[in-house]
Amino acid sequence: MDGGFFVSQTVKARGVRGAKESFEKVEITRRDLDEYDVQIEIKYAGICHSDIHTAHGEWGEVTDPLVPGHEIAGYVTDIGSKVSAYKVGDRVGVGCMVDSCGKCSSCEKGEEQYCLEGNVPTYAGVDKYGEPTQGGYSTHIVVTEGFVVRIPDELPLDKAAPLLCAGITTFSPLNHWDIGKGSKVAVVGMGGLGHVAVKIANAMGAEVTVLSRTLAKEEDGLKFGAKHYYATEDEETFEKLAGSFDFILNTVSAKLDINKFLGLLALDGTLVNVGAPAEPLDLHVFSLIPQRRSFAGSLIGGIRETQEMLDFCAKHGIEPEIEVISADDIDEAYDRVLDSDVKYRFVIDTATI
Known part of the structure; x- marks a missing residue:
């Protein structure tokens, strides 16, 4: 850690x-510290599918330049005059948002991700100063104190980085729908989100089933805590498992026949979508009505819940499976x-930027 305030x-x-x-080397500006700001030297930045959607223009026009990255882990290198929660040298992280209005009903409940005025995303947004936000594929970032989280010592920084999106994106719905001992949970997809979801749901005490297109990752799924693993390319899977699950978490960022998966829910079961495909899903209402099923969505988690997730993962030894890469790659x-x-998740070593 270099430490100290960088002059420029x-x-x-x-x-x-x-x-x-293609990605290229760029220079961006970070604001001078306000009184409640924390300056962070970024050590690792995870790559999320949302980064790809944004960089490829699938979610709107791309700013010039666009610096993605909302899975950020590093060290505090300076603090504003009124910062009380952090000190220089602390291990910290930043996730998918860097501010919100702080006054609406959602923010008052600690659900800043649902800010009624719109939270400020870590990149591809506009901050309270009217400047574009730029993300973690960079060496430093400045964030208001209330949107920084502490990374427990038990979590290596490189493996902690993906938890700031993949971890909270999967933990939040599992937590909100009270998944625990006795819950029968299916995780759709065994990718960057799905493999973390399997680990978290298993640690919560659920009986976990993975539903993946093929059986190629079955060994990994069972190692991560799943009790069962089925291929969705096999139509018999949907017949065999009809009405089986209390809760299904769909982590896939591609268009699926969501009605087939709704048919796997038991009475009063819920399917929650956290994968975000670029195209609309087709939903038939009679996939819901006969068994009083629910179809819902979930968007990351608030700052308080994100800290809860990090502490939970540290306690239970939950770490994403990662491949550390150079910024050139x-x-x-x-x-x-x-x-x-x-x-299952790429992480950029920002020393290579």
Whole structure:
């Protein structure tokens, strides 16, 4: 850790200048510290499928430059005059948002992700100063104190980084729907989100089943805590498991026949979508009505719940499976994510930026 305040607010980063452009070396500016700001030297930044959707222009116009990354782990290097929760040298993280209004009913409940005025995303947003937000594919970031979380000593920084999105994205719905001992849970997809979901649901005491397109990752799924593993390309899977699950977590960021998966829910079961495909899903209401089933969505978690998730993972020894890469390999990593050729999350070593 270098430590200390860097004089220039210009920092090194990797960004793109248009949809599907290659990543290049860029320089971005970080604001001077406000009184409640924390400056962080980023050590590791995870690659999320949301980064790819955004960089490829699938969720709107790409800013120039766009620096993605909302799975950030590093050290505090300076603090504003009124910061009380952190000190220089602390191990910290930043997730998918860096601010919110702080006053609406959602924010008052600690659910800043659902801020009624719209939370400020870590990248591809606009902060309270009117400046574009830039993410973690960079060497430093400045974030208001209330949107920084503490990374427990038990979690290595490189493996903690993906928990700031993949971890909280899966923990939050499992926590909200009270998954625990006796719950029969299915996780759809065994990728960056899914493998973490399996570990968390198992640690919560659920009986976990993985529903993946093929059986290629079955050995891993069982090792991570699943009791059962089925291939969804086999139509008999949907016949055999009809009405089996109390809760299904769909982590897939591609269009699925959601009605087939709803048919796997038991009476009063719920299917929650956390994967975010670019195209709409087709839903038939009679997939819900006969068994009083529910179809819901979930968006990350609030700051308080994110800290709870990190502490839970530290307590239960839950770490994402990662491949650490150089910043020179981001484009290749994106291609490999789209080809499902990663086990299971890429993490950028920001020393290579």
